[in-house]
Amino acid sequence: MWKFLYQLASPRSFFHLSQKVSPYLGYLALTCLSLSFIWGVFWAPADYQQGDAFRIIYLHVPAAFMSLALYTGMAFAALLFLVWNFKLAGFCLKFTAELGATMSLLALLTGSIWGKPMWGAWWVWDARLTSELILFFIYLSLLTLSFVCKEGEKNDRLLAILTLIGFIDLPIIHYSVYWWNTLHQGATLSFFSKPKIALPMLYPLLLSLLGFMFYSLWFVLAKVSHNLLWRERKQGWVKNLMEQR
Amino acid sequence: MREIFLNSMGGYGAYVWSAYALGFLILGLQVIGLKHQASSLRKKLSQWFKN
Numbered sequence: 001m002w003k004f005l006y007q008l009a010s011p012r013s014f015f016h017l018s019q020k021v022s023p024y025l026g027y028l029a030l031t032c033l034s035l036s037f038i039w040g041v042f043w044a045p046a047d048y049q050q051g052d053a054f055r056i057i058y059l060h061v062p063a064a065f066m067s068l069a070l071y072t073g074m075a076f077a078a079l080l081f082l083v084w085n086f087k088l089a090g091f092c093l094k095f096t097a098e099l100g101a102t103m104s105l106l107a108l109l110t111g112s113i114w115g116k117p118m119w120g121a122w123w124v125w126d127a128r129l130t131s132e133l134i135l136f137f138i139y140l141s142l143l144t145l146s147f148v149c150k151e152g153e154k155n156d157r158l159l160a161i162l163t164l165i166g167f168i169d170l171p172i173i174h175y176s177v178y179w180w181n182t183l184h185q186g187a188t189l190s191f192f193s194k195p196k197i198a199l200p201m202l203y204p205l206l207l208s209l210l211g212f213m214f215y216s217l218w219f220v221l222a223k224v225s226h227n228l229l230w231r232e233r234k235q236g237w238v239k240n241l242m243e244q245r
Numbered sequence: 246m247r248e249i250f251l252n253s254m255g256g257y258g259a260y261v262w263s264a265y266a267l268g269f270l271i272l273g274l275q276v277i278g279l280k281h282q283a284s285s286l287r288k289k290l291s292q293w294f295k296n
Contacts, residue, residue, distance in 0.1 A: 052254035
């Protein structure tokens with residue numbers, strides 16, 4: 001794994017790898033997301049309590065999951081940058097935060113639309129909802145910081161430190177439904193226990209999760225590789241690349 | 246048309262379709278933004294090399 005990470009740390013290898021992998025990720029994301037939405041909206045059976053309103057799950061849960069997963073990835077990248085000085089990891093933070101903010105916004109909005117028919121309110125100051133809202137604000141503050149400060153290693157270092165501080169919100173989001181009495185239901189899927197959802201409803205959800213993961217990888221790789229060319233424009237390999245095009 | 250939209254999905258049509266419309270809108274705008282940024286960066290880069 002370390003050998004692979006060291007290879008990735010070189011901007012040139014990262015760029016070439018992302019150019020090779022990106023199209024496949026994009027097509028995989030499109031296929032998985034289209035299939036899961038069609039399956040979930042038209043074929044999956046209705047829930048016995050929530051009826052067809054539960055179908056929002058195929059958008060809400062993957063978006064919420066990705067908002068947490070992307071932040072975990074950012075914290076790992078921040079550690080790589082601060083401890084092992086992987087400069088590329090620091091450079092990725094800003095672009096991952098952009099996608100993370102979108103995912104948490106999508107989770108909050110779809111959750112709100114789902115909450116109205118089920119709870120009778122667009123918003124409640126429930127622990128899960130509030131901690132997810134805080135995550136959205138953390139993403140926004142990281143983005144604001146990256147836009148306000150000048151590009152460079154100093155800015156990346158500050159961003160990495162703040163990312164690690166913000167990581168404290170993640171266990172709060174995850175355990176909020178166990179620590180407090182919340183309107184929000186507990187986890188439907190867990191790595192260590194049987195799923196609390198019927199299999200015909202579960203399969204499209206897993207497919208949607210996979211689609212969101214492919215989409216996120218595609219987005220971050222594309223975003224980073226485009227901006228990497230600009231940052232590395234004084235290097236010979238970028239000049240050669242531009243001449244070839 | 247409005248009736249079909251509202252009465253579908255066991256009466257939850259307005260909520261389910263709005264959620265998906267919002268999802269497609271947000272993801273669609275993000276992809277358009279990415280493509281737009283990529284093309285403007287390419288232009289900026291070729292301009293930089295010309296100079």
